[in-house]
Amino acid sequence: MRKEDTVKLISAEGFEFVVDKEAAMVSQTIHNMLTSPGSFAERQHGEVTFPEISTTILEKICQYFYWHLQFASGKETEFPIEPELTLELMMAANYLHT
């Protein structure tokens, strides 16, 4: 996997998730960060930090990105969400427009 094709998502606690750019682009917010014109740090380094999103939630978000891609390509499976995570995940999803 080439570095240009990936993006590093960093949680509030500093954990780093390296995901495919294609998957991260499922989020409209990340999509805008990485494609908007101008020299944003996010675009140059391929890194986005989310000081508001905890590691657990960010991990779930990354899983969702890949699930979404699979779903879009016709693999219809359930995306399980633990009830404990619903509130925080909902807020993160709202922020990420995903």
Place this chain on the structure above:
Amino acid sequence: MKKESELVGLCIEAACESRESVEKWRLQRRSLHRLPSPLADALLRRLISRRLLFPSLLEVFKHSVEEVDLRRESSVDAEWMAYLGAFRHLRYLNLADCRRLNSSALWPITGMTSLQELDLSRCFKVNDAVINHILSIPNLEKLRISQTSVTAKGVKLLASLKNLSLLDLGGLPVDDVALISLQAYFNVWIVWINLLQKFLRCAVHFTADTLKHTSQMSGSTSVLDIIVLKRMQYIDLWGSKISNEGAAVLNMFPKLTYLNLAWTSVTKLPKLSSLECLDMSNCTIDSILEDDKAPLIKLILSGATFLNEAEAFLYANSDFISFLDVGHSSLHRFFFLSKMKVIEHLNLTSCMMGDDSIDMVVCAGGNLKSLNLSGTRVSSAGLGILAGRVPNLEILSLSQTPVDDNAILFISMMPSLKDVDLSNTNIKGFLPQGKTDVDSPLSLMVLQNLKLERLNLEHTQFRDEALYPLSSFQELRYLSLKSASLADISLYYLSSIPKLTNLSICDAVLTNYGLDTFKAPETLKLLDLRGCWLLSEDTILSFCRNHPGVDVRHEFGTVFPFNENGLKHSSPSRPTSRTVQLAKKKDQIPVTPYFSDQRLKYSRDELLALRFTSLPLASSSESGSLIFEKQLD
């Protein structure tokens, strides 16, 4: 309402999965506190629709929710209200049809500063005492209290709600004095006169009493009141005790655009210069709209009695009227129609309209899109006057008129028609040219060039063969037939209508064989077979199985779910004379959802006895096939 994103939707679903999942997140106070209000609103809505909400759960939303819609929730009571009272950002609260609520239960809404919209419609236990709670909501803009127990006394007090722009008082016993004070008219009236040093032009007749009241209250007025009044745009007073005295002061609202006075004793209206929509159905009308300024668009006067018919609408501004409903009214003359140049929707149901006044409709006809002439005396000759002069007409109802097959010729000259109702007329389906019906051309043939989408032929004299042209109606979606002279062959013709979605063929002599061989159009969604008494339960059941996408209605229809729940071993039975009678009986009695299966009426023994009383009917499938083959020949 903004559509939440996909993952948000999944989260809300997961959060509202069950009681247990709710328990998992309801203690996450910090998260709940931070929840943005659109998310909190959506989560709450879902909890309500999943019936998972209970009073103490409301507590977790008190910092976040802005909109609460609890209408028709019968469990809402004082306990719920106690929690809702703590919602500090609540902007919209809908408690319509919450039957348990009374005035004291609503005490917690006192002083909710963010609340802008409150709906208490049909909370019949709510009375005048609630008004004091409502008055303490400073920013209230929209208030609906129709069909509550609030009286004129309470309504009077609403005058001090400065920001009100919508007030629904439907069905309340509001009297003139209440209306006058409600609008702070006493106060403003005096101030207005003092300030402008002149009387308004329109004549208002105050009684001695109201004048006394006026002078008592005038001391406490302020100029600001006038500005406040200017916001009122929508007043709904149907069924109230308002009379002319109260209505006379309505012109103090410079922005009033919507006024509903249906079922009141108002006979006169003052000049209302911004009125766009007026509903005075079932009123007795003496003089209204004598001002030629009001930019009226919609006028509903159905069931009205006109005292002074010659002058009705004489001075009204008819430049913008696009919707007029004078159905069931006492109007005899229709000169006013000739002035309405932009009218699109005209309802003349059961008016004294005949062929002689159809000219007036023609004058208004250029833009007409929908015309309801049902129950009038308009005949085919009258329709002939209309033909070719209503180029935009899409919907035409001629139900219960004396029109015959000639009318169909004229209908074919209305190029935009999509929806035609010819029910309860003398139409037979044959053009009256040949000596006998057999020689005559079929009248529906001439309609083949129209793009008809709906056609109602119930209670006409159509026979099977006259329906043949329907098979080439390319755009037809809804077709209603109801006649005892239709048989299987009709179904055969109808099966080739390419876009048919709703087919109703009631009271017809359809046989089991006819239904079995019916090739339903692929688009069919609803098949109404009520009153087709020859059909047996088994045939209908097997039709349902073969056409899972079609919703079938029949007297036997309600039995199916019961049968499919494991009672399939019960012996198949043909409809006996008894069950047919039952079916007919059921047609007349409204069937409640709690009692859908007639068999519940009988004990087991009675039912067993019934099974063996079945009269040996001629095998309906055999006779059906005979008829069918004969007709096909």
